[in-house]
Amino acid sequence: MGPPSRMRRGLIARWLKLRPPTCDVVVEHDLVVPMPDGSVLYADHYEPKGSGKFPTVLNRGRTWKQAPFSIVYLFIAQRFAERGYHVVLNDMRNASGDANGGWLIHEASDGKAVLDWISRQPWFDGNF
Numbered sequence: 001m002g003p004p005s006r007m008r009r010g011l012i013a014r015w016l017k018l019r020p021p022t023c024d025v026v027v028e029h030d031l032v033v034p035m036p037d038g039s040v041l042y043a044d045h046y047e048p049k050g051s052g053k054f055p056t057v058l059n060r061g062r063t064w065k066q067a068p069f070s071i072v073y074l075f076i077a078q079r080f081a082e083r084g085y086h087v088v089l090n091d092m093r094n095a096s097g098d099a100n101g102g103w104l105i106h107e108a109s110d111g112k113a114v115l116d117w118i119s120r121q122p123w124f125d126g127n128f
Helices: 003-015 069-081 107-119
Strands: 024-034 040-049 056-060 086-090
Touching: 024 107, 040 069, 040 107, 056 069, 056 107, 069 086, 086 107
Parallel strands: 056 086
Antiparallel strands: 024 040, 040 086
């Protein structure tokens, strides 16, 4: 990331009165999250790089490919991660026009499955 982008982020962070970033961030895109009925949802994981353990923030409804929400979700995920939080942006069914269908019908069981998936990840410290 170049200096203009870093400067822009700094200006926005000051405008929002955020504390300074403490971590670099690594992003993994399109992680497979299996659902109880055999369907698959996808997630992006924003991982803070630093020493210590970090709590996790989950956002159900990734839609990172669809503006204007994509800009907001990506901005928020990056800001949390660079301040010491794992961030998981997770798709909901049919969010990207996929064939899984069942939007809202399976939301409770899907949400639980995502939480279970996160709890099995090696980076999860037990705190949401």
